[in-house]
Amino acid sequence: MKKIKIIFAGTNKFSAIHLNELILKKFNILYVLTKPDKKFGRGKKKKYSEVKKVTLKNNLPILQPKSLHSKKIYNLLFTKKPDMMIVVSYGFIIPKNIINLFSLGCINIHTSLLPHFRGPSPIQSAILSGVKKTGITIIQINDKIDSGDILYKKSLKIKTQDTYKSLKKKLSQMGKNLLIKFLKIFLNKKIKKIKQIESQATYTKIINKKDGLINWNTNAIKIERKIRAFNPWPSSYFFIKKNIIKVWQAKVIQSTIQDIPGKIIQYNKKGIFVCTKKNLIQLIELQFPGKKKNKIKNIINSYKDLFKVGKILN
Structure with missing residues (x-):
C-alpha cells in the first residue's frame, strides 16, 4: 500500500x-x-x-x-x-x-x-x-x-x-x-x-445539561429514550426538594391509566411507576446527590417517604 x-x-x-x-x-x-x-x-x-x-x-x-x-x-x-x-x-x-x-x-x-x-x-x-x-x-x-x-x-x-x-x-x-x-x-x-x-438531510444540536430534565408531560417512550440517550452525559433527571435525582434505567409500561403527569401510581421493589402523557414509566435505577447509582429494590426502605403513592414529581 x-x-x-x-x-x-x-x-x-x-x-x-x-x-x-x-x-x-x-x-x-x-x-x-x-x-x-x-x-x-x-x-x-x-x-x-x-x-x-x-x-x-x-x-x-x-x-x-x-x-x-x-x-x-x-x-x-x-x-x-x-x-x-x-x-x-x-x-x-x-x-x-x-x-x-x-x-x-x-x-x-x-x-x-x-x-x-x-x-x-x-x-x-x-x-x-x-x-x-x-x-x-x-x-x-x-x-x-x-x-x-x-x-x-x-x-x-x-x-x-x-x-x-x-x-x-x-x-x-x-x-x-x-x-x-x-x-x-x-x-x-x-x-x-x-x-x-x-x-x-436532518440536523442535530449541541446538547446541554438542562436538556436532561425530564418532562413528565411527554409520553413514556420518549422519556425512556432520553434516559438512554443521555447516559452517561448529561444524564436525565428530576427534582425532589431542589435536589437533582438522576435516572439511569427505566422501562415503558403500557397502561390505560390517565392521571396527572409526574404522579406516582405505585412504588415497590420493581420500581417507581410514574404517570406520563401516555403510558407509565417504571424508574428502575436512580442516583441521589452524593450517592452511587442504585436499583430501586436496594433503596426502597431508605427513600420510601420521598416516593409515596400520589406524590407528584417535578
Whole structure:
C-alpha cells in the first residue's frame, strides 16, 4: 500500500481510538492536531485531551492551535506537503484553505448514516428519534458541516437497551476498523464518491445539561429514550426538594391509566411507576446527590417517604 503523509485531527476518546489504530497499523502521521489543554482546579492545572495522551505516548509531533484560521498553521502544514487529513471529532471547523492543502483531500469519520443526523450529537439523536439503525459514514470534507461526498458507509443496528455509552463504544470499534479498510481501498483508487441528497438531510444540536430534565408531560417512550440517550452525559433527571435525582434505567409500561403527569401510581421493589402523557414509566435505577447509582429494590426502605403513592414529581 502506498505510504501517504497524514495529518490527524481529533480530541476526544472516540477520536483517540482511531488515532491509536492508525499508529498500530504504522501509517505515516506527520502531525496530530488537537484542541488546546483545558484548565481546571484552583491551581489551574491542565487537562490533556485523550488524543494528546495517545500522541505523547507515541512521541508524535503535536499542534494545539486555538483556531485553524492562522497563517502560521497554514504555512507549517504547507511546507510538509501532506497527502491527506483525517478528522475524527476534532471540534473545530476546517477552513477551505486548509482543506485545499491535501492532494488526497480531507476525510471525516461521522457517527451516523449521512445525510441523517448531521452535526454535533448524532448518536444521542439517533436514540432519541427511535430509529432502528445508525452507523459510520466516511465523507470528503467540504466547506459545509457534514455535507461532503460519501466515500464509505456501514450500518449498525440499535438495540432497545442501547445507551449513548454502549452505542458509542460499538461505533468506536466499527469506525477504527472501517477507517483502515477504507484507506486500503481508497489508495487503490477503488472508491466511488456519492453525493448526499440534501432533501433527506436532518440536523442535530449541541446538547446541554438542562436538556436532561425530564418532562413528565411527554409520553413514556420518549422519556425512556432520553434516559438512554443521555447516559452517561448529561444524564436525565428530576427534582425532589431542589435536589437533582438522576435516572439511569427505566422501562415503558403500557397502561390505560390517565392521571396527572409526574404522579406516582405505585412504588415497590420493581420500581417507581410514574404517570406520563401516555403510558407509565417504571424508574428502575436512580442516583441521589452524593450517592452511587442504585436499583430501586436496594433503596426502597431508605427513600420510601420521598416516593409515596400520589406524590407528584417535578
